[in-house]
Amino acid sequence: MKAIKRVLKRGRSVERSWANYMSSMWSQRAAAHVALWLIAAVLMVWASLYSMEHLAQIYVFERLDNIVDLSNGNFSGFEPGILSELKALGSYQATGGERPSLLAKTYAFIKYCILMFVMAAGVCTVMGLYKAFSSVYTHYFSMQAKLYRGLVNGELSVHYQPIANMNTGLWVGAEALLRWTHKGQVISPAVFIPLIERSGIMPLTTRWICQRVIEDYSCLLWACDEFYININLSSQDVSDPTFPAFIQQLLSQYRIPASRIVFEVTEGVVLDKREAILHLNQLRDQGHKIALDDFGTGYSNLSYLDFLPLDILKIDRCFASKKDQGRANTILVHLLNMARHLKLNVIVEGVETPEQVERLLALGAVTAQGWFYSKDLTAEDLVHGYFSLVHPDMNRVI
Numbered sequence: 001m002k003a004i005k006r007v008l009k010r011g012r013s014v015e016r017s018w019a020n021y022m023s024s025m026w027s028q029r030a031a032a033h034v035a036l037w038l039i040a041a042v043l044m045v046w047a048s049l050y051s052m053e054h055l056a057q058i059y060v061f062e063r064l065d066n067i068v069d070l071s072n073g074n075f076s077g078f079e080p081g082i083l084s085e086l087k088a089l090g091s092y093q094a095t096g097g098e099r100p101s102l103l104a105k106t107y108a109f110i111k112y113c114i115l116m117f118v119m120a121a122g123v124c125t126v127m128g129l130y131k132a133f134s135s136v137y138t139h140y141f142s143m144q145a146k147l148y149r150g151l152v153n154g155e156l157s158v159h160y161q162p163i164a165n166m167n168t169g170l171w172v173g174a175e176a177l178l179r180w181t182h183k184g185q186v187i188s189p190a191v192f193i194p195l196i197e198r199s200g201i202m203p204l205t206t207r208w209i210c211q212r213v214i215e216d217y218s219c220l221l222w223a224c225d226e227f228y229i230n231i232n233l234s235s236q237d238v239s240d241p242t243f244p245a246f247i248q249q250l251l252s253q254y255r256i257p258a259s260r261i262v263f264e265v266t267e268g269v270v271l272d273k274r275e276a277i278l279h280l281n282q283l284r285d286q287g288h289k290i291a292l293d294d295f296g297t298g299y300s301n302l303s304y305l306d307f308l309p310l311d312i313l314k315i316d317r318c319f320a321s322k323k324d325q326g327r328a329n330t331i332l333v334h335l336l337n338m339a340r341h342l343k344l345n346v347i348v349e350g351v352e353t354p355e356q357v358e359r360l361l362a363l364g365a366v367t368a369q370g371w372f373y374s375k376d377l378t379a380e381d382l383v384h385g386y387f388s389l390v391h392p393d394m395n396r397v398i
Contacts, residue, residue, distance in 0.1 A: 146182055147195050156180050158212045159376035160229070162385065163347060163369045166357050171386050173228040173262070175369065176213050177376050178205070202234045203243075210250060213261070216379040218254040224386050230262045230291060235269040244282040258287030262312065266293045267304050280309050291347070296335065305342060313339045317350020317370070320360065329363060336364045 150156055160174035180187040196205050213229050221227055237243050251258055263283055265276075280290050291312035292304060296319060304310075315335060319328050332348075339346045348360055351370030360368060374385060 143191065144195050144199065147180070147192055147199075150180055150182055151201075155182055156208075157378070158209055158216070159378060160382045161369060161376045162374045162382065163230070163367060164373040166351075166361050166366060166368050169373075170389055171224075171373070172226070172367065173230065174382060175230040175264070176209055176232070178209060179376065197234070203236045203240055206231070206234060206237045207243075207246060210247060210261075214250055214254050214256055217256055217260060220379050220383045222256075224383065227386070228260050228262050228289075230264050232264045232293065233269060238265060238269050238279055239272060239275050241275075241279065244279060244286060247283070247288075248286055259289070262289045262291055264291045264293040264314065265308070273307060277307060277309065284309050284311075294349075296331075305338075305344075310342075310344060312345045312347060314347045314349055314369075320348050320350045320356050320368075320370070321352070325359065329359070332360075332363050332365070 157179050159177045159179045161177060162171040163173040163175065164171050178189060178193070180189075180192050196202050210231060213231060217229065221229070247261070248258075251261070263280075265280070269276075284290060289311040290309055291314055292308065292310050293314045294316045295313050297316045305313075313335075315332070319332050319335075336346060346365060346367065348365050348368045349370060351357060351360065351368040351372045353372060356370075357368065357372060377385060
């Protein structure tokens with residue numbers, strides 16, 4: 001029981017890193033909220049000034065009524081102090097029906113300034129409301145916000161799709177796949193994986209996946225003989241000089257051989273050839289195998305075969321599912337022969353029917369992955385499915 005608690009405690013190290021990242025994101029949100037409160041304060045000041053403007057207008061007209069008798073053009077009930085101030089301005093003449101011109105111009109200028117201020121405040125109000133609603137949507141309702149809450153609330157999980165030997169039908173390995181279930185609904189990886197990449201948390205996500213895979217292997221998959229797990233690496237992982245040391249420390253912590261973990265890369269993750277070769281060679285020196293995923297779909301795969309340290313070639317699903325089997329068979333034969341001469345193992349992806357299995361076996365392929373053998377499974381279902389197959393050494397004492 002203590003060992004299980006210790007494993008669970010260690011398994012939260014990457015989640016704490018996620019929590020730190022999320023706290024920094026919330027601090028930025030708090031700064032945005034402070035800005036919104038400042039905008040609200042400005043709006044309150046604007047409302048006060050607008051009210052004062054109306055009060056000043058009423059006051060000025062009342063004072064003018066006390067100075068000028070508009071009915072007969074005579075002054076009536078004026079205050080001598082105010083009249084002397086108007087005369088000092090130099091532009092007032094006591095003509096019938098005329099108001100103080102300079103006073104009127106001054107009032108019009110003040111009113112114009114207040115009107116311009118009100119217009120500017122209105123524009124700022126619209127912009128502030130737009131920012132406020134955008135912030136609320138981004139914070140609570142956007143897919144990115146849901147992803148952040150899913151990371152914190154444990155909605156993400158690791159599933160495994162088996163890799164099988166087509167001759168025997170036995171499972172020899174599996175690919176680790178990230179899955180997200182939000183309120184009972186499964187979110188497609190095509191939706192949330194780009195969100196993770198744009199958010200800059202892909203390195204933390206990969207380390208979390210490695211942590212989960214190694215925990216599952218130490219608890220459940222250790223009894224599967226010569227069984228390996230494939231983990232996909234992003235460009236940030238390949239460029240990270242600390243990643244090989246992280247994996248080595250994690251494997252030594254759980255006492256799992258490095259040969260049980262295979263790392264998959266695609267041509268899109270290799271941004272710097274020198275860094276890629278250096279870090280992938282470090283992983284190979286530790287005992288890991290390197291697989292090139294989605295082979296046959298890019299523009300420069302052959303050059304990657306030349307400089308990348310590879311052990312496995314994963315042929316894209318399009319070659320297994322093409323209707324024009326004549327041309328696809330010719331390409332597959334050449335790919336298999338090339339991999340054989342380069343001493344690379346081959347895994348054909350996207351195998352879904354018995355006819356595809358027969359065709360691939362006839363062409364010389366041995367290992368495949370696809371729905372024909374199984375969809376992605378939890379770790380418990382993967383172990384159950386592995387031992388539900390008849391193994392030649394099932395009775396061997398472990």
